Amino acid sequence: MNPSSKAEPESAFESRLRRQVIRPVPVQWREAILQEAAAAAHREGETPSNQHVVRRSVNLLRWFSLPRLGWLGLGATWGLILALHIAGQPEPLSDLAGRPPAASEAWAAWTQNQRELARLLDTEPAFAPPPASRPPRQQGSLPRFVPTA
Amino acid sequence: MGLNMAQPRDLERLYDEHAQALFAFLLNFTRDDSETRDLLQEVFTRLAGNPALLEPAREPRAFLLRLAHNLAIDRIRRRSTRASREDAWGTERMETFADTPDPDEASFREALAAALAALPPDQRAVVHLKLWEDLTFESIATLLEIPLNTAASRYRYGIDKLQARLRPIYDELQ
Incomplete structure (x- = not known):
């Protein structure tokens, strides 16, 4: 069926349907509906209109929909943010060569000083020597567990 | 179409010209007298509250029928959580x-x-x-x-x- 063919002949059945009259709108509805509509229009007139807010929002959206202006502006903003971010980064690691000695180096220097002092005074150093590393455990040095019963 | 709701005659003229068509459509669509009444009321309330609705319409009758249809569909959707109201509309026996x-x-x-x-x-x-x-x-x-x-x-x-x-x-x- 071609839907746009208005010339398609209407059947006798369709013509008969078309002749059937739908009942009229109740007369008493007219006044009530128009009164209520007028009251609604009056209420609408009393409330502050927000059309200007809607118009501003639409204009803003319209501005962003402009590809050259909107997207160039957005790109420039992001570029600026990136540049500021790079400029504010901390020093690179290669610049840390002149940093103060680490704690382990300071400890080693201090113990060396203490040893030297003890040697000069001919006394024992005032600190406990660092624990010797544990010798590797020999295999079978632990007692074997023998289940009883 | 310039519709000035400051003059209620405009709304009356609109009602007299299109209410019967809207009524017939809504009655046939909803199969419910009170729903038809409410929807017809809503159409004219919206028009009175926002006369600019009709301004872009080239054919007011078609625009009003579309508005009525959309309002009826909205009502069906709002009531879809209840028992299938759309079917209830259709099966109701009434004078059409x-x-x-x-x-x-x-x-x-x-x-x-x-x-x-x-x-x-x-x-x-x-x-x-x-x-x-x-x-x-x-x-x-x-x-x-x-x-x-x-x-x-x-x-x-x-x-x-x-x-x-x-x-x-x-x-x-x-």
């Missing part, structure tokens, strides 16, 4: 057609009302707009926001169902 002194015509109208009630609402809307508003399929498609072929096929399905259901009484009256 005007009284006639001819008993044959009266029985045909009664059978037609029952057959229309048995159609799905989307088919009923297309059949109504084609037969009783004499709209083209293009206009119907625009009004109901459906593709052109969908409008045409809904009409054909609807007419075929009506014909199948009314064939006995139709043949008898011929």
Whole structure:
């Protein structure tokens, strides 16, 4: 069926349907509906209109929909943010060569000083020597567990 | 179309020109007197509250029918959580057609009302707009926001169902 063919002949059945009259709108509805509509229009007139807010929002959206202006502006903003971010980064690691000695180096220097002092005074150093590393455990040095019963 | 709600006569004129068509469409679509009344009220309340609605409309009748249809669909959706209200609208028995002194015509109208009630609402809307508003399929498609072929096929399905259901009484009256 071609839907746009208005010339398609209407059947006798369709013509008969078309002749059937739908009942009229109740007369008493007219006044009530128009009164209520007028009251609604009056209420609408009393409330502050927000059309200007809607118009501003639409204009803003319209501005962003402009590809050259909107997207160039957005790109420039992001570029600026990136540049500021790079400029504010901390020093690179290669610049840390002149940093103060680490704690382990300071400890080693201090113990060396203490040893030297003890040697000069001919006394024992005032600190406990660092624990010797544990010798590797020999295999079978632990007692074997023998289940009883 | 310039509609100035500061002058209620504009709204009255609009009502007098289009209320019958809106009533017939809504009555056929909802199959419910009180729903039709509420929806008709809503159409004119919206128009009175926002007269600019009609400004871009080239054909006020088509625009108003579209507004009425959308409001009816919104109402169906709002009530979809309850028992299938859309079906309840369609199956409700009510007076759709005007009284006639001819008993044959009266029985045909009664059978037609029952057959229309048995159609799905989307088919009923297309059949109504084609037969009783004499709209083209293009206009119907625009009004109901459906593709052109969908409008045409809904009409054909609807007419075929009506014909199948009314064939006995139709043949008898011929």
